[in-house]
Amino acid sequence: MTQPKTDTTQISDQSTDQVFAAYNSLGTDEKLAFLYYVYKAMGDSITPAAPNAADPDLSGNLVTELYSLSKDEQLEAMRSIVGRTDSRLSRLYGGLASKNQLFVWYAWAKEMGDRVVDMPKGYQASDDVKEVLSQLKEVDFESQISFLKEAASQMGYSDIQNPPSQSETGKTASL
Numbered sequence: 001m002t003q004p005k006t007d008t009t010q011i012s013d014q015s016t017d018q019v020f021a022a023y024n025s026l027g028t029d030e031k032l033a034f035l036y037y038v039y040k041a042m043g044d045s046i047t048p049a050a051p052n053a054a055d056p057d058l059s060g061n062l063v064t065e066l067y068s069l070s071k072d073e074q075l076e077a078m079r080s081i082v083g084r085t086d087s088r089l090s091r092l093y094g095g096l097a098s099k100n101q102l103f104v105w106y107a108w109a110k111e112m113g114d115r116v117v118d119m120p121k122g123y124q125a126s127d128d129v130k131e132v133l134s135q136l137k138e139v140d141f142e143s144q145i146s147f148l149k150e151a152a153s154q155m156g157y158s159d160i161q162n163p164p165s166q167s168e169t170g171k172t173a174s175l
Contacts, residue, residue, distance in 0.1 A: 039109030054103030071117040094156030101152040
């Protein structure tokens, strides 16, 4: 079972929201490639934004569990998280706060090519991936981090649903 993509974001900057819309139109493997390139380009810059805000005790189990998988299993686990598919690791990821989700990708990115599956040799990014990367480079650093937090928070599987809105129920909240 896969959760539907959400069209709404918490991004307040219109240009960054447009970049996110372009990113959101990418397929699962393209999103993984995009994240790979972003973390390779911004890895050192992301360092203060991810680990210092996260709680490694909460996200560490998911990080280390991925390390214990075969490279093929790692790729499938990351695909299930990005694709919001109902799987054990996707549920673990979906239960984390966004700052811890960002930390998970940061930790995995640091180990790509070593303990985490690397990009296939000779991989060429699609024009769509290159375009989203180009657009992301045009926004300021804070907007880039907001973008990454939003991307991270819209991955993973969770059974938790937002309560229906007043317009959906026709009822107002009462005290």
